[in-house]
Amino acid sequence: MRAPTSAASCPRFWSRGSRLPGSDLPLLVEAAQEAGEIARRFHQGAPAVWEKEDAQGPVTEADLAVDAHLKDRLLTARPDYGWLSEESVARTDRTATSAQFIVDPIDGTRAFLEGGRDWSHSIAVARGGQITAAVVYLPLRSATYTAVLGEGAWLNDARLGTSDQTEIERAQVLANAPTMDQRHWHRGAPGFERHFRSSLAYRMCLVALGRFDAMLTLRPTWEWDVAAGSLIVTEAGGTVTDQAGHPLRFNNPIPQHDGVVAAGGAMHRALMDRLARDR
Structure with missing residues (x-):
């Protein structure tokens, strides 16, 4: 598997200065890769862990640290966006905003706690109920999955396509x-x-x-x-x-x-x- 392509060097990313949907993608990729560096510091290091209410599963200090970083990083860059995350209180006005970040700081917390590789940082932007930009980053697999609405989906620098199985x-x-x-x-x-x-x-x-x-x-x-x-x-x-x-x-x-x-x-x-x- 090839190393992740940086947002700065990838030709398919749109201009940072634009507010077209794809212009969010470089920000999402950079934030996800920063989150990966934070999570790596806790991985296999016995982070503190708590059980959520209503049997919603475990949450660790790594989840909370990543969430805090992403919230600060993303909302500093886009202060007018709404915020919806698994690990923090949503912005009370998120349903009235024109765009929203939808974030899972560490998806696959159980795998993370078990020392596995199959956990990810999942970050998306929604506009009008539709996702317009997305990244799923697996730090321990050096895998950066990305998509922009109307522009295709990618794993690092390889274009993705679903299977054609019919049976x-x-x-x-x-x-x-x-x-x-x-x-x-x-x-x-x-x-x-x-x-x-x-x-x-x-x-x-x-x-x-x-x-x-x-x-x-x-x-x-x-x-x-x-x-x-x-x-x-x-x-x-x-x-x-x-x-x-x-x-x-x-x-x-x-x-x-x-x-x-x-x-x-x-x-x-x-x-x-x-x-x-x-x-």
Whole structure:
């Protein structure tokens, strides 16, 4: 895997001075790479960890340090943008702003705590409910996934494209074990080969890369988990919806979706045909 391309040297980034959608991308990439340096200092170093309320999983001092850095870095550069992050209080006016940062400081905290590599920094900008710029950065894999609305999706300097798999029984799918419960499917759970990664954002990037044919989660899904990944998949030629087939809209008052299904177009249709939406 090639080393990440810097925002300053990458020819596909738009002018920093412009406020066109793509002009946010250099800022997002630089902020994500800075976040990676902060997270590396805590990785495998037994950071302090707490359990969130309502069984929402662990949060570490690394998550909080990265979140604080990103909030300061991004809102200093774009003080008129709204703020929505997993680890800090959202700006009270975010639904009234014309653009919003949607951030997961460390997506895949459990993998981070276990000393693994499959955690990421996920940062997106939304405008009018649509993601317009996105980065998912995996520091320990030297992998920078990026997308700008209408400009394609990239892993470092390589253009991305989803797979063209059409047969659901032959598919390689990223999903957690409860997804295979029979109640979720018409005619029983498909026979696809199931795989797992801790970070939802990384799962979506692997679909955009074509390494896997689909990812799905049938649990209520927070916007910060999938905002950046959703644009990366669609700009790679894929389709992303909730489990009822509705397109994802972002910066909702309650920032949550009814599950997420992401795949190449033909595979997405095959999955939607098998999902039980009347349970």
